[in-house]
Amino acid sequence: MxxxxxxxxxxxxxxxxxxxxxxxxxxxxxxxxxxxxxxxxxxxxxxxxxxxxxxxxxxxxxxxxxxxxxxxxxxxxxxxxxxxxxxxxxxxxxxxxxxxxxxxxxxxxxxxxxxxxxxxxxxxxxxxxxxxxxxxxxxxxxxxxxxxxxxxxxxxxxxxxxxxxxxxxxxxxxxxxxxxxxxxxxxxxxxxxxxxxxxxxxxxxxxxxxxxxxxxxxxxxxxxxxxxxxxxxxxxxxxxxxxxxxxxxxxxxxxxxxxxxGDEWEQDYRAMVESLRDYMSKTGFKQVLLGLSGGIDSAIVATIAADALGPENVRCVMLPSEYTSQSSLDDAKDIAQRLGCTYDFVPIKEGRDAITNTLAPLFEGTTPDVTEENIQSRLRGLLLMALSNKTGAMLLTTGNKSEVAVGYATIYGDMSGGYNPIKDLYKTRVFEQCRWRNANHRDWMKGPEGEVIPVSIIDKPPSAELRPDQKDEDSLPPYEVLDAILEGLIDDEKSVAELVADGFDRATVKKVEHLIFISEYKRFQSAPGTRLTMRSFWLDRRYPIVNRWRDES
Structure with missing residues (x-):
């Protein structure tokens, strides 16, 4: 034998x-x-x-x-x-x-x-x-x-x-x-x-x-x-x-x-690149487009897309309103040029004015609020989806896990799209992942090497720029606090009492818990995205949309 x-x-x-x-x-x-x-x-x-x-x-x-x-x-x-x-x-x-x-x-x-x-x-x-x-x-x-x-x-x-x-x-x-x-x-x-x-x-x-x-x-x-x-x-x-x-x-x-x-930063980044690359090739899409705001989330998604598909197959679209800062305008154009992607500049003022005038009789006697803010986001979604339909390029959505968790995103607006590579990446990790990509290049990346994400994008305070001087922290706890609470509630299934014992303010924890539960309907309709943890949104975590229970511990 x-x-x-x-x-x-x-x-x-x-x-x-x-x-x-x-x-x-x-x-x-x-x-x-x-x-x-x-x-x-x-x-x-x-x-x-x-x-x-x-x-x-x-x-x-x-x-x-x-x-x-x-x-x-x-x-x-x-x-x-x-x-x-x-x-x-x-x-x-x-x-x-x-x-x-x-x-x-x-x-x-x-x-x-x-x-x-x-x-x-x-x-x-x-x-x-x-x-x-x-x-x-x-x-x-x-x-x-x-x-x-x-x-x-x-x-x-x-x-x-x-x-x-x-x-x-x-x-x-x-x-x-x-x-x-x-x-x-x-x-x-x-x-x-x-x-x-x-x-x-x-x-x-x-x-x-x-x-x-x-x-x-x-x-x-x-x-x-x-x-x-x-x-x-x-x-x-x-x-x-x-x-x-x-x-x-x-x-x-x-x-x-x-x-x-590679270490966990390389592995996560590779997972996001490969998931997008295979999602595209296996569904038959050749090109992608995305709204490039000048912020960090769209910046890393554009970079992942360039690394997955090649910059020539990525179209970046800046859709500014009167609230878009000059720094965002400059940063969006800068990263598109660094990556070598197509860049389009499409102001939304004319379309927004038309919608505002159309709605004026229906909104008469009301005070402007988040409704008017979301019209901007939904108009951007409409324009990007029209461009997707016309060109055959798939629209990428760019919400990080922190935003997806608490619903800090506009359904039928910036949530529009076919795939989201950073759906399972908390905001604090987005910052670190950008720094990792700037410092590292591998042969499986089709995008250029070097500092492709401007430091100015990484360092600026996050903002949706839907009203004057808006900052994310006007509506949410600082991301270091928010992400720690989200990891406790979502990834570790901790109780409110346990998080309070860990040192978090009870009112803040309850606010975050409330936002998570009332945003379930948005996640139900959101684009698929790369799974990076055992508590990603979709098959890992299956909660009902209608849910009146709250943790009173």
């Missing part, structure tokens, strides 16, 4: 619903595995369909198409290494999240997922049936245990059962989306599985953006004892070949290159 097994890992980027294209990616990877003399090509969880499919996978014709594509892939790749690929399996009664082993022109084995995640962004209990325990898959000289994603994430019985039933190595295909500092979480869980089973382990993750989620790769291997054998890059597609060798005490993964991963 051979004491050697070669494995090709394909850390690739599938597209949800592009079954034929995903299968073609698998065929090309199989060709590289064959050329390398591999015994097995491993692809991530749900690769044939892309991930996450949500309820699409429950559509009978969809899962039938996916299963047929797997069968065809097996037939097309009969002469060469085996293939491991994730996809749905319907047995005539139940739908499973499966991992297929293709060999010799057919489906040689099928592993079914046992532990179905049903938290944060996952709803697999809604979509799939949980499978019964299964044993390892024999492949040449080795018996491979294949716990699918969640099967290996918890100290339950799946991995230990595989080890007890003869597995000599664990291959874990994943669709594990990014959140800040998640790599360390993954490693800690997998080290625990290695310690429990005494087996070497390879954790294979996909890359690419899907709606709000980004799959960040970072596939890695651990040998018995928990020693890191190799680590692949984050966010990049990569195909690499690895060897397992058997010694007297069992199988061991031959050491490979250990990729360097």
């Amino acid at each position: 051979s004491d050697h097994f070669r494995l090709t890992l394909a850390q690739l980027n599938p597209t949800v619903g592009a079954i034929a294209a995903n299968a073609e990616k698998a065929r090309k990877a199989w060709g590289q595995a064959k050329a390398a003399g591999s015994d097995l090509l491993a692809l991530p969880e749900a690769f044939i369909t892309g991930y996450q499919t949500q309820d699409l996978v429950m559509r009978p014709q969809f899962f039938r198409d996916a299963m047929a594509a797997v069968d065809q892939l097996a037939a097309d790749c009969a002469d060469g290494p085996a293939i491991g690929i994730g996809g749905p399996f319907h047995d005539g009664a139940h739908l499973f999240n499966a991992y297929y082993i293709l060999h010799g022109g057919k489906v040689a084995a099928r592993v079914l997922k046992q532990r179905l995640p049903n938290f944060t962004v996952f709803d697999e209990e809604r979509q799939f049936t949980s499978a019964d325990p299964q044993g390892p898959v024999a492949m040449g000289p080795i018996r491979i245990g294949i716990p699918i994603c969640e099967d290996a994430w918890h100290g339950e019985d799946v991995c230990e059962t595989l080890a007890e039933s003869g597995a000599e190595f664990l291959l874990i295909p994943n669709g594990s989306p990014y959140y800040r500092r998640k790599f360390d979480v993954r490693v800690n869980h997998m080290v625990a599985r290695v310690v429990e089973t005494g087996l070497p382990l390879i954790y294979l993750n996909m890359v690419g953006g899907q709606d709000d989620q980004v799959f960040d790769g970072g596939s890695f291997a651990l040998n018995p004892g928990g020693e890191l054998a190799f680590r692949m890059a984050t966010f990049d597609e990569e195909i690499r070949h690895f060897d397992l060798n058997r010694a007297d005490d069992g199988w061991c993964i031959a050491p490979g290159a250990i990729a360097v991963h």
